[in-house]
Amino acid sequence: MENQNSDYKKQSINYGIIFGLYSSVLLWLSFKFNFESNLLMSIISVSVAVLLVFVPIHQYKIANNNILKLSQALKIGLIVGLISGLIYAIYTYLHYKSVDIEFIPKQIEESKIALEQASSNMPKNQFEQSKQMIETMLAPFTLATFALFNLLFKSFIISLIVGLIKKN
Numbered sequence: 001m002e003n004q005n006s007d008y009k010k011q012s013i014n015y016g017i018i019f020g021l022y023s024s025v026l027l028w029l030s031f032k033f034n035f036e037s038n039l040l041m042s043i044i045s046v047s048v049a050v051l052l053v054f055v056p057i058h059q060y061k062i063a064n065n066n067i068l069k070l071s072q073a074l075k076i077g078l079i080v081g082l083i084s085g086l087i088y089a090i091y092t093y094l095h096y097k098s099v100d101i102e103f104i105p106k107q108i109e110e111s112k113i114a115l116e117q118a119s120s121n122m123p124k125n126q127f128e129q130s131k132q133m134i135e136t137m138l139a140p141f142t143l144a145t146f147a148l149f150n151l152l153f154k155s156f157i158i159s160l161i162v163g164l165i166k167k168n
Contacts, residue, residue: 007063011056012076016083019052023084023151024091031100052084053077053158061166070163077159078152085151093144104138111138 026045035041057076061068096104111134119127136142 008056008060008072008076009079011059012079013083015052015056016080017087019049019080019084019151019155020087020091022048022052023088023147024095027088027092027095028099031095031103049154050158050162053080053155054162056080057159057162057166066168068163068167070160070167073159073163073167074156077155077162080159081152081155084155085148088151089144089148092147093140096140096143104140104143107138108135 026041029035030041053076057068057073060072060076064072112131115127115130115134119130122130
């Protein structure tokens with residue numbers, strides 16, 4: 001049984017690395033070729049995410065004589081999500097600090113313009129707080145943190161669904 005536990009952890013880590021690298025490459029490609037809002041890329045991205053969480057859960061079930069508990073599926077999914085999220089968060093931070101250095105200032109400026117247009121009745125101190133909040137939310141560290149939790153949450157939801165479908 002100890003060997004099976006180390007195998008599922010090793011497989012989960014491997015799929016987490018693949019998922020993290022895939023997500024990082026996708027961020028770089030979307031920067032390079034400007035397809036952030038492409039529906040086809042969104043569908044492909046979700047499909048790959050489901051596949052990279054499904055496969056280690058499925059392989060664990062096969063290796064465990066077709067026995068799978070929901071808790072085990074969630075553990076596997078969360079390991080995949082944590083590893084992929086850490087890799088993606090690190091790359092996201094580096095990406096916005098060194099690769100796409102124009103993205104954050106551009107987004108901050110666009111957000112401030114939208115805020116100015118929407119804040120005709122807003123008190124000045126609330127307006128200043130809102131501008132400060134925009135800058136905080138668009139900081140590279142904050143974006144990296146959101147990237148980590150995004151992949152962790154996606155992996156949890158996918159593993160929950162897969163676990164509910166495949167459990168005994």
